[in-house]
Amino acid sequence: MVLAKSCLLLLLTLVLPGVLFAQETVCIQCHGGQPGRLGEPVTLWQQSIHAANGISCHSCHGGDPTDFANAMSPARGFIGVPKEEAIPDFCGRCHVGVKEDYLQSAHGKALGLGGPQCVTCHGNHAVRMATPDLINPQDCTRCHDYGRADEIKSAVVETDRMIADLEHSLEALHRVGIATKEMRGELFSLRNDFHRLFHSVDVDKVRSQTADFQQKLGNIRNHGAAIEDELARRKLWGGGAVALLVLGGILALLLHKAYLDEEQR
Amino acid sequence: MAWRKKIMDWLDLRLGIRDLLEQNLTKYLLPRNINVWYTLGAVLITLFVLQFVTGILLLIYYVPNPAEAFQSVSRIMNEVPFGWLIRYLHVVGSNIIVIALLLHMLSVLFMKSYYRPRELTWLSGFLLFNLSLGLCLTGYLLPWSQLSFWATTVATDAAGAIPLIGDEVVRFLRGGAMVGDVTLGRFFALHVMGMPLLLGLLVGLHLFCVRRAGVSRPPFGADYETWEPQGSFRHQEHPGGIPFFPHYTTKDTAVIFFFLAALLGVVFFAPWLFLPPDALEPADPFVTPAHIKPEWYFLWAYQTLKIFPNKILGLGVQVGLMTFLALLPFIDRGPERRPARRPLFVACYVLGVLLIAGISVWGHYS
Amino acid sequence: MENDRIPPERRRFFLTIMLSGIGAVLAAAAAWPVWQYLAPRKGVGEEEKVTIPRDQVPLGRTYFFTFRGHPAVVLQEKAGVFIALTAVCTHLGCIIKWLPEKGEYECPCHAGRFSSSGTVLGGPPPKSLESYPVSVQDDSIVIG
Numbered sequence: 001m002v003l004a005k006s007c008l009l010l011l012l013t014l015v016l017p018g019v020l021f022a023q024e025t026v027c028i029q030c031h032g033g034q035p036g037r038l039g040e041p042v043t044l045w046q047q048s049i050h051a052a053n054g055i056s057c058h059s060c061h062g063g064d065p066t067d068f069a070n071a072m073s074p075a076r077g078f079i080g081v082p083k084e085e086a087i088p089d090f091c092g093r094c095h096v097g098v099k100e101d102y103l104q105s106a107h108g109k110a111l112g113l114g115g116p117q118c119v120t121c122h123g124n125h126a127v128r129m130a131t132p133d134l135i136n137p138q139d140c141t142r143c144h145d146y147g148r149a150d151e152i153k154s155a156v157v158e159t160d161r162m163i164a165d166l167e168h169s170l171e172a173l174h175r176v177g178i179a180t181k182e183m184r185g186e187l188f189s190l191r192n193d194f195h196r197l198f199h200s201v202d203v204d205k206v207r208s209q210t211a212d213f214q215q216k217l218g219n220i221r222n223h224g225a226a227i228e229d230e231l232a233r234r235k236l237w238g239g240g241a242v243a244l245l246v247l248g249g250i251l252a253l254l255l256h257k258a259y260l261d262e263e264q265r
Numbered sequence: 266m267a268w269r270k271k272i273m274d275w276l277d278l279r280l281g282i283r284d285l286l287e288q289n290l291t292k293y294l295l296p297r298n299i300n301v302w303y304t305l306g307a308v309l310i311t312l313f314v315l316q317f318v319t320g321i322l323l324l325i326y327y328v329p330n331p332a333e334a335f336q337s338v339s340r341i342m343n344e345v346p347f348g349w350l351i352r353y354l355h356v357v358g359s360n361i362i363v364i365a366l367l368l369h370m371l372s373v374l375f376m377k378s379y380y381r382p383r384e385l386t387w388l389s390g391f392l393l394f395n396l397s398l399g400l401c402l403t404g405y406l407l408p409w410s411q412l413s414f415w416a417t418t419v420a421t422d423a424a425g426a427i428p429l430i431g432d433e434v435v436r437f438l439r440g441g442a443m444v445g446d447v448t449l450g451r452f453f454a455l456h457v458m459g460m461p462l463l464l465g466l467l468v469g470l471h472l473f474c475v476r477r478a479g480v481s482r483p484p485f486g487a488d489y490e491t492w493e494p495q496g497s498f499r500h501q502e503h504p505g506g507i508p509f510f511p512h513y514t515t516k517d518t519a520v521i522f523f524f525l526a527a528l529l530g531v532v533f534f535a536p537w538l539f540l541p542p543d544a545l546e547p548a549d550p551f552v553t554p555a556h557i558k559p560e561w562y563f564l565w566a567y568q569t570l571k572i573f574p575n576k577i578l579g580l581g582v583q584v585g586l587m588t589f590l591a592l593l594p595f596i597d598r599g600p601e602r603r604p605a606r607r608p609l610f611v612a613c614y615v616l617g618v619l620l621i622a623g624i625s626v627w628g629h630y631s
Numbered sequence: 632m633e634n635d636r637i638p639p640e641r642r643r644f645f646l647t648i649m650l651s652g653i654g655a656v657l658a659a660a661a662a663w664p665v666w667q668y669l670a671p672r673k674g675v676g677e678e679e680k681v682t683i684p685r686d687q688v689p690l691g692r693t694y695f696f697t698f699r700g701h702p703a704v705v706l707q708e709k710a711g712v713f714i715a716l717t718a719v720c721t722h723l724g725c726i727i728k729w730l731p732e733k734g735e736y737e738c739p740c741h742a743g744r745f746s747s748s749g750t751v752l753g754g755p756p757p758k759s760l761e762s763y764p765v766s767v768q769d770d771s772i773v774i775g
Contacts, residue, residue: 094754097739174545175537177353179343182701185724192725192740234349238533241660242526248653249522255646256515260507262639322668346672347664518650 025065027057044125060090087117097192102199116143130195132157148203155206156198162217163191169224178227183220190216289476294506295513296482302372303480303513304520305365311521312362312528313468317461319355327407329453331446334409335547353532359401360539361528363562366394374593374614377602378481382494384594386474391591393467396460401560403456406449412541414548415557417452418444426576443550479503484602491600561629565621568628680775688713688772693729698763698774702726704736705765705774708747715763715774716749722756736760 024032032042045051050059058065062077072078082090088111092099102108107115121134132153140149166187174180194213197206277283295303326345328337341348370390373379379387406417421438425431440447479501482492492501507513531538543554559567566583573579589596597610604611681698688694688707695704695718702718706729718726725740735752736745744752749760766773 094742095740096737096742100739175542177342177349177536177540177545179339182719182724185719188723189719189725189740196739235533238529241657242529242533244653244657244660245522245526245529248650248657249519249526251646251650251653252515252519252522255643255650256512256519258639258643258646259512259515262643263507263512265639322665325669346667346670348668350664351668 025056025058026068026071027063027065030068030071031057041125044123048125048127049129050127060093084117085112087119091118097196098199101196105200105202107199107201114143132160152198152201152203152206155203155210156194159194159210159213159217162214162221163187163194166217166220166224169221169228173224173227176231178231183223187217187220190220290510291508293509294503295480295509296503296506298483298485299480299507299513300483301516301520302368302376303483304517305369305372306475307517308521308524309362309365309369310468312358312365312524313464316355316358316362319351319358320457320461322351323355324457329407329449331409331449331548334407334449338408350532353536354528356539357528357531357536359404360560360562361524361531362397363401365524366397367562370394371618375604375611376481376484377597377604377607377610379594380481380491380493380600380602381594382478382498383474383481386471386478387594388591389467389471389474393464393471395587396464396467398562400456400460400464401562403452403460405560406444406452407456408544409449409548410544411546411548411552411554412543412557414444414550415543415553416559417448419557420559420563421448423570423580426570426580428577445550484604486603489603491602493600558629561625564625564628568624568631571628571631572624678775680773682771682773685767685770685772691731703763703774704729705772706747711767713765713767713772714748715765715772716745716760717763718760720756721751721758721760722754727760 028042031039033039045057050056056065057063058077060079061081062079063072064070064076064078067076070076072080079090088099088102088108092102102118103111107117109115111117121139122128122130135149135153135156137146137149140146167184170180170184170187174184190213197209200206273283323341326337326341326348328334338352341352343349373387373390402417402420406413421435421444424434424438427434436442438448439445440451477500480503481501482489482503484491539560541558543557546554558564569583570576570579573582599607601607678699681696681703683694683696683705688705690707690710693704693706695702697703698715698717703715704718704727705713705715707713720727720738720740720743722738722741722743725738727736727738727743727745729735730737734747736747736749737743738745738754738756741755743754743756745756745760746752749762751757751759763774
C-alpha cells in the first residue's frame with residue numbers, strides 16, 4: 001500500500017496544459033475569420049502592446065465582448081470607429097496625461113486642419129511600445145521639414161536611452177530575486193512623464209526638463225548600482241567560503257591518507 | 266585533558282559509552298577497498314540536516330496563506346538579513362539532494378548492494394527516494410509563484426489518468442476542484458511536518474538496516490566472493506579492514522566538504538539555475554505562462570506522458586518502471602555481484618540511464 | 632609533497648589542527664548570518680513618522696510629501712478629517728493626482744481612478760492605495 005501510494009506520489013507528471021487561456025471575445029471570433037478590411041485589425045492587434053497587456057477590442061471600442069447579438073450595440077457602450085477629431089478623446093480615455101499635453105501642443109491645435117493625431121504616428125491596431133524611432137524622416141516629413149523633428153529627437157534620445165538601459169539593469173536584478181517592483185514603478189512613471197512631455201512638441205520645454213528627468217533617473221541608477229555592489233560583495237564572501245570548503249576537503253583527504261600510512265607502518 | 270576523562274568516566278559508568286563508541290567508531294571495521302560512492306550516505310544526511318535547519322529558519326518568516334505567501338518570500342529575499350542566503354540554500358539544497366540521491370541509487374544498482382540480505386535497505390531507500398521527490402513537489406508550491414501554482418495544477422491533473430477513481434484522487438490531492446487555499450494548507454502540512462517525520466523514521470530504519478547487516482564489500486576484483494548469511498542472521502564482518510573512525514570519517518568529511526562547496530558555488534554564483542523566471546512572478550490563476558515545465562527531475566515523466574497518446578498507458582508505463590525498480594532485489598536474484606560478470610544487467614543499466622537522460626533533455630527542449 | 636620524509640604522525644597532527652581551524656572558521660561563517668537572520672529588527676511602531684503643519688493641507692485639497700522614501704499624499708476630506716495614502720498608483724507605479732471637482736484621485740498614465748480613501752473606482756489598478764495612520768496634534772498632522 002505504501003509502495004503504491006509512493007508510486008502515485010512519484011508520478012507527478014505533467015501533461016501539456018493545453019489551452020487554459022481566457023476564452024476569446026466574440027469580437028475576435030467574428031472578425032478573426034473575415035477577409036480584407038474587416039479581418040485585418042485582428043492580426044494587427046495581436047502584435048500590439050495592447051494585446052500583450054490584455055487590452056482587447058471592447059476596451060477601446062466598447063460593446064459587449066461576450067454576447068454576439070449585442071457585441072456592437074450602443075446600449076452596451078459600443079463606440080465604433082472614431083472620427084478623426086475624436087481620436088485624441090478616444091485614446092485619451094486611458095492615456096489621460098498624453099492627451100492633455102497633445103491638445104495644448106502645435107500638433108493638437110492643428111487637429112482637424114491637417115495636423116496629426118494619435119493614429120498618424122502610433123497606428124491604430126498594431127500599436128507598439130513607444131520609442132524615439134517613431135520620430136523619423138519618412139513620417140515627420142509628411143507635413144513639414146525634418147529639421148525641427150530632428151532637433152526634438154536629439155533632445156529625447158539620450159534620456160530615452162538611459163531609460164532603456166535602466167530597464168535592462170532592473171530586469172537583470174529581478175532575475176536574481178531582487179524586489180525591483182518599486183524601482184520599476186518609479187522608472188515607469190518617469191518614462192510615461194517623459195513620453196507625454198514629448199507630445200507638447202516644444203523643444204525648449206523638453207530641454208529645460210531633461211536635466212530634472214536625468215537626475216531622477218540617476219537616482220534610480222544609483223539605487224540599482226548600490227544593489228549591484230551588494231551582490232558583488234556577496235559573491236566575494238561566497239567565493240571565499242567555497243575556497244575554504246575545497247581546501248578543507250583536500251586537507252581531509254590528506255588526513256585520510258596520513259591515517260592509512262600510519263597504520264601501514 | 267583531565268576533565269574530559271572525568272566526564273567520560275562518569276558517562277561510562279552509567280551508560281557504558283566507551284564500549285558503545287568503540288563498537289561503532291574505532292573498532293567498527295570497514296572493507297579495505299571501500300570506495301568513494303559509500304560516502305554518499307553521509308553526504309545525504311548532511312544535506313538533509315541543512316534542509317531541516319534552513320527550513321525551520323524560513324518558517325519563522327514565511328506565511329502559508331495564498332494572499333501573503335509570495336510577499337513573505339519576497340520579504341525574506343529582500344528585507345530579512347541574510348534571508349536570501351537561507352532561501353537559496355534551501356532551494357539549491359533540494360536540487361543537490363536529488364542529484365546525490367540519483368548518484369547513490371545508481372552506485373547501489375551498479376554494485377548490486379541490494380542483494381540479500383540487504384533487500385530491506387533497498388526498499389526503505391526506494392521509499393526515501395519517492396518521499397524526497399514528494400518533499401520537492403510539496404515544497405515548490407509554497408512560494409505561490411506562477412511556477413508553483415501551474416506546475417502543481419498540471420502535476421495533480423496527471424492523477425486524473427487513473428481509471429475509475431482518477432477525479433476523486435485529484436480532488437483529494439488538491440483539497441478541492443482547483444488548486445487554491447486548501448491545497449496550500451495541505452501541502453504546507455505535508456511539507457513541514459508530515460513528510461519530514463516520515464523521512465526521519467525511514468532514514469532511521471535505513472541506517473539501522475545498514476548498521477545491523479553490516480557494510481557490503483565492493484564487488485570488484487577477480488577473487489571477490491559474494492557473501493550471504495547461511496540459515497541464520499549474521500552481521501557481515503571485515504576483519505583486517507579499516508576503522509570507521511577516524512579512517513573512513515575523514516573520507517566522508519572530504520566528500521561532504523566538496524558537495525557543500527558545489528552547493529555554495531551555485532548559491533553564490535548561479536542562484537537562478539534552479540529558479541526559472543516563472544518562479545519570480547506571483548501566481549495568477551487566470552493566466553497560464555506559455556512554457557510551463559516541471560523541475561528537471563520530473564521532466565522524464567512529463568515527456569513520457571506526452572509521448573504516449575493514451576494517458577493511462579503513459580501513466581502505466583511509469584508505474585511499471587517504478588514497481589520494477591522497487592522489486593529489483595526479488596527479480597534479480599543471482600549471487601554474482603561483479604559488474605564485469607553481469608553483462609545483461611550492465612547493458613540494461615547503461616541503456617536505462619541514457620534513455621531517461623535523453624527523454625529528460627527532450628522534455629526540456631520540447 | 633614529500634610525504635615520505637614527514638612521518639604520518641606529524642602530518643596527522645598538523646592536518647588535524649588545520650582542518651579544525653578551517654572547521655571553526657566555517658562554523659563562525661555559518662553562525663553569523665543565522666544570528667543576524669534571527670535577531671529582531673526595527674519594529675513597525677518604531678519607524679519614522681512625518682509631521683506636517685496643518686495649514687499646508689487646505690480643506691478639500693491635498694499635500695504631497697515623501698513618506699519613508701516613497702511619494703505619499705494627505706487629503707483634508709472634511710473639516711478636521713485627514714486621510715494619508717501612498718501616492719504611487721498600484722497599476723504600474725505612476726504618481727496619482729487629486730481632482731477636487733470630481734472628488735477622486737486619477738492616474739495620468741492609464742486613467743486609473745481611486746476614491747478619497749484609496750479604493751479603486753475604475754481603470755486598471757488591481758489594489759487599493761495603502762493608507763497610513765494619521766493623528767492630529769494642535770497645529771500639526773502626524774503621519775505614521
